[in-house]
Amino acid sequence: MTTHVTIVGAGLGGLTLARVLHDHGIPATVHEAEASAEARAQGGMLDIHDGNGQPALRAAGLAEEFRGLVLEGRQASRALAPDGSVLYEEGDDGTGGRPEVMRGELRRMLLDSLPAGTVRWGRKVRAARPLGDGRHEVAFADGTSVVTSLLVGADGAWSRVRPLLSDAAPEYVGMSFVETCLLDADTRHPATAKAVGDGAMFALAPGKAIQAHRESGGTLHAYVALRRPREWFDGIGLPGAAGVARLAREFAGWAPELTALITDADTAPVLRPLHTLPAAHRWERVPGVTLLGDAAHLMPPSGEGANLAMYDGAELGAALAAHPGDVEAALTAYERDLFPRGAAEAADASRLHTLMFGDDAPHGLIEMLAGQQ
Template identity: 65%
Template sequence: MNTSHHPIVIVGAGLGGLTLARVLHVHGIAATVYEGDPSEASRTQGGQLDIHEADGQRALADAGLTDEFRAVIHQGAEATRVLDPQGRLLFDAPDDGTGQRPEVLRGDLRRILLDSLPDRTVRWGHKVAGVRSLGDGRHELTFTDGTTATSGLLIGADGAWSKVRPLLSDAEPRYTGTTFVDIHLYDADERHTAAAEAVGAGAMYALTPGKGIIAHREAGNVLHTYVELNRSAEWIAAVDFTDAPAATARVAAEFDGWAPELTALITDGDTAPVARPIHTLPDGHRWERVPGVTLLGDAAHLMPPSGDGANLAMFDGAELGKAIAAHPDDVEAALTAYEEALFTRTEPFYAEAHDMLALMLGDRAPAGFIDLFAPRTRPTDPTPTAGSQPGRPDL
């Protein structure tokens, strides 16, 4: 059997895992990242993200990538508007340049992180089939191609369905009762004029109790639609998303009578609709210290999208990297310090994430969501804090 050993193994080349690898590299510490995707370009990387001062931007600063990040910001994209189902404007906040949450494409951010790492840091095409403890803080990973690797320190940055999490916790993601359906419209200003005008320069929200249409204007003249539906898992399973026309028609039927410029964000898509059921780990998920292994990002604290997930994952990666660098001869001290701070830091965000779904799709929608944008005092504490500003879904 082909086996390799690495002192530090990170499972998952998402934003959190790559930030960890980069911060370790900045401190002169090598790590190996195993990723199931066959290559960087094998699939799209999700939509546009708003990167927060208190966590995402701090993580990028720790990674020494602030200039690279600023070079890919989508200028003007912090604009926000809310429409009713007939397309009437209820709320409008243009991007006046004073916002603190610049928007970037997830794929651009991932590319910056990948480009900052030494060759062969990321091992593509290594999908983890299982992980087992070897004792003394060491672990063995088995990949679907039959090869294996062992680690002195193992970090699970492998998302909602983490293969590493069971070493630490028996918690499993549960369906929240909400599914997002995402669709892209390309060449928006030329080919989808009415929808583009409805969306405006940044993000558009058309929300009612139980359902809504959200769209982001992304870099490259792209509209990215997120249809939000409070529906049972059985209802979603009954929609055949392998039949794009039928699935599109079924989803669009939920918005019968809505303004055509809004329903066009569903029916005029240039990509097939993709269902993304929203899952969550138990609120305040935590675990007991297990030698030689830990988690970050969604593997550690999966919650409904509220604009915080990617930011928290990058901050986790940066904080873990700095903890390891601060305790070069004592991995357990590093992991203990990291996890104690992680649990305290992330617990309040669960409530905010659930509240955000309720504000967008609950009985008070859209009024409750609009209330989020009322003037408020910014916190002076630089520690990431739930509830400091309204976020955006960050699939």
Template identity: 65%
Template sequence: MEPAVTIIGAGLGGLVLARVLHLHGITAAVYEADASPTARAQGGLLDIHDYNGQLALEAAGLLTAFDRIVLQGRQAMRFLTPDGTVVFDKRDDGTGGRPEVQRADLRGLLLDALPAGTVRWGRRVAGVRGLGGGRHEVRFADGGTVETNLLVGADGAWSRVRPLLSDAVPEYAGEAYVETYLYDADTRHRAAARAVGDGSMMAPGDGKGIFAHRERGDTLHAYISLTRPLEWFDAVDFTDPAAASRIAREFDGWAPELTALITDTDSGTTLRPHYGLPLGHRWERVPGVTLVGDAAHLVPPNGEGANLAMLDGAELARAIAARPGDVESALADYERAMFPRTAEVPRDEELMESLFGDNPPEGLLELLAEQPPGPPR
């Protein structure tokens, strides 16, 4: 029997979609390019918000299970100036609405909640085409094909499904992160560990910044932000251990406990350029196909991407379940709600209020006025 919904991509949005459909008795097949769930690293911590990501997990019936994978204490947050002065330090008192989890743990939770065989691993999409009447064919790199009445692109920034709906392509946003990891930080990287604290640390500068968070155990995961053209990064060999020193030179004069997050890397350096689709990206209704997550509304990191992808998945599933036998009305309902929800990047004042409440300290306000922070995850 052909699954009712064909989903391309086993990221968080696609998996939430499949899970909520399953709860409503609707079958789905998820096709994923990775050979297995552990084929590649799944990234670091995610803060899952009570106003979108957690609502999606509630719709998926997984909120209690989610609570068991939360890393306690990681909502702590501090801001430092480039000279290492702490201007804001908030401990995790358990009342915040943005608990932190490892992305791999959250993905594993969703995978375990699906019927065996829902995800078809090692199926890299080579192309898609319309067949008429709302049906589509998906062609895979291994030569296989599937046909479907309802195709959902949950396949991220470089979606193969998006061209069915839109000519938009992601453009470089002018900024990139260089990622590093420091392991056994409390014993081997003590100064950096003290600077980061128990949760997240932000040290913004002019066109640059050093951001980090404490993952499970003694691991520090740092994001070194630089506003530079792509050609500047092209001139750096990130496979060479000397790349760390090259990046650190951009932070000459910064406190050594901060630059240690670059120079003391145990993992080398990994470049993560930021791309985005046009803000407010939307499309005209095309029968039998839609998008969720970054495939639909990719923006540079702003703390909302994973949360919005999961909410997209939950809302699309609920729209499909509410319109049995009327796929087009379901997709129209979903897109009508999704477009405005994802059309704006949070304004600075909204970001400030969500992170710090109504009364951030004077020193923090002065710092942010001079050097706006990088976005939270």
């Protein structure tokens, strides 16, 4: 196959696709809006699952490099009541199927596995349009453009490629996360560090939660969840002190070692509104273009998003390699499996969202976790 693949988005899914294509001798270029690999922080930890993320990395020939990134002991988890008492706890004995790594380190591993020049930085897509015969033009904000016979949208929730295939747009799920970090927590925030434990901690109640995980270097990375309209968050004054205080009042009466993840943060709070695409999002086959990751199947956080994106990338790369000279056969085969896979995971994510934040929280989730032991 000699068709050059144009990938929009240098996230984990787009980079996995580029790596698998490279291994099969298929040329590809990744266009990324960010100015460089270091332009912004790449988020916290990811648990890489044995059913999708890990097979994707094996397909990319990076299993050994991935193992070198794993943070031992971080698969431990605990559920706390709002008063700080422990409701559920599971240690990390090293046999779990979801080892934790830092997202930024995983992305750097993928970037380093690609030939120099594969990723073009500072290439923010302004628009994409069809030219006929399976060809598309991608126009960038800097005034340049490219024409391609195979375009892959790996550009996330607000994909500029998706409109070529679908009218679907992300919808707010009614809840937002506020992201914070406590640094050097064992020394500077010992009570909170003890509450979080060695891995992940979640304290849930109907419509709200304080969740955190322990990263490398003693950092506690928290996601404070609250069910409120977007306008409520826009009006409370985040990221300023007044907004932090207003958010903390929503957790009045909770244990101070938990609310410290809001009030004592060492980084400015970052608002993360949650959006979703329709659970059974799909499209009719359009020649020369497809999607992967959140561009294809955005869903509420479930731990599967990054794993699915990498798996999509690996599967698309494998399909293109298996159908040399026949792009449409490859894309048809890829999407035949993509649609039911995305729909099933979206349904699971919706159920998990209800267990975590619904009227029965946290009891339904704890019963589910206890049943898996």
